[in-house]
Amino acid sequence: MRIAIASGKGGTGKTTLSVNLALKLAESKSTALIDLDVEEPNGSIFLKGKLINSLDAQRMVPVWEQKKCNLCGKCPAHCLYNAVIRLGDYILVMPELCHSCHACSELCPADALPMQASPLGTINHFQENKLDFLESRLNIGLEMASPLINQALAYTDKHFATHEYQILDSPPGTSCSMIAAVQTADYSILVTEPTPFGLYDLTLAVETLRHLSQPFGVVVNRWGIGNNEVIKYLEKENIPLIAKIDHQREIASFYSQGKILYRDFPTVNTALEAIISHLEALK
Amino acid sequence: MKIAFTSTGDGWDAKVDPRFGRTDYFLIYDDATEAFTLVDNTEIRSVEHGAGPKSAEKIFELAPDVLITGNGPGGNAASILTKMKMKIYVGAGGMSIREAYNAFKNNELQKGV
Structure with a gap:
């Protein structure tokens, strides 16, 4: 019990x-x-x-790989917690807000947001x-x-x-x-x-x-x-x-x-x- | 020079919203043309998490030279805003836009972030 x-x-x-x-x-x-x-x-x-x-x-959090990124905009659009933000040609990940849902990482067509253990x-x-x-x-x-x-x-x-x-x-x-x-x-x-x-x-x-x-x-x-x-x-x-x-x-x-x-x-x-x-x- | 205020509305008599992330509007004053541009941010009311970064994303796109607000952006928003050249001034919460603008011109506002 x-x-x-x-x-x-x-x-x-x-x-x-x-x-x-x-x-x-x-x-x-x-x-x-x-x-x-x-x-x-x-x-x-x-x-x-x-x-x-x-x-x-x-826990797993995404890490941005700038060289692979094509700036398609999918990751900030899908982050429910606004932990991934696009600033011009830069993607900023805020681990404090990340709930480890993997959405940005899975949806990224360029494989530019691999999840890493933290x-x-x-x-x-x-x-x-x-x-x-x-x-x-x-x-x-x-x-x-x-x-x-x-x-x-x-x-x-x-x-x-x-x-x-x-x-x-x-x-x-x-x-x-x-x-x-x-x-x-x-x-x-x-x-x-x-x-x-x-x-x-x-x-x-x-x-x-x-x-x-x-x-x-x-x-x-x-x-x-x-x-x-x-x-x-x-x-x-x-x-x-x-x-x-x-x-x-x-x-x-x-x-x-x-x-x-x-x-x-x-x-x-x-x-x-x-x-x-x-x-x-x-x- | 473009000056952005976190604002409750339009024009000189609107109030500076003390909140950065959850401000309803950004009011941009261009002192070259003496014109206001009101940018709606009320969609932030339905954002449960990460309002600061979301509003910071917007102000990044607007790219003013100066931001005048009240309590100052919190940690998450601040980590974004420090990547910009924009100067940030705080402590103007509750002032009218006119009072805040005059205080800025007279160097009476505190630098933030």
């Missing part, structure tokens, strides 16, 4: 929940944790496993006790998160297919990278906080998952701050409230030291138990 841990708002506790949930699940079930927050993969702060596989991820990031597979932990990390300065997420998911399909649980720590927000992560999941858990900001971004994430026809429930983290509006919203929208985790200063202190929470904080452990029985009931 593949579970995406997602949120509209950043900083609500996706990684905290993902890491603790995965470790607790791994006590009794085969489990993999996949950190897909490729721009800021933080899972490895909490998990110190043994590195068992490391891959360099690449570094994208790294995918590292760690094992900590019984937990498989996959970290995908985008190279600094790059913007194309989705291709790397898709490669990490392909690795997951290949190596963790028989695991009872695959936990996806998804990127924040509701843009392409979040969708790339959650759309492959069987179920999503949205983590939010009971504040106006948390509620606003939660509604965006709810709309996104409904648009994708994805089943989901909500975990409210830092319960005790803010107000009651998130709970009212969940009741009104008939969205399952799976668990609440109390706001405690000591939790933040543990977190800031990279420590695991559920063995020391009953509110976290109780929430994890509620989440696991919720997930088991979905089977």
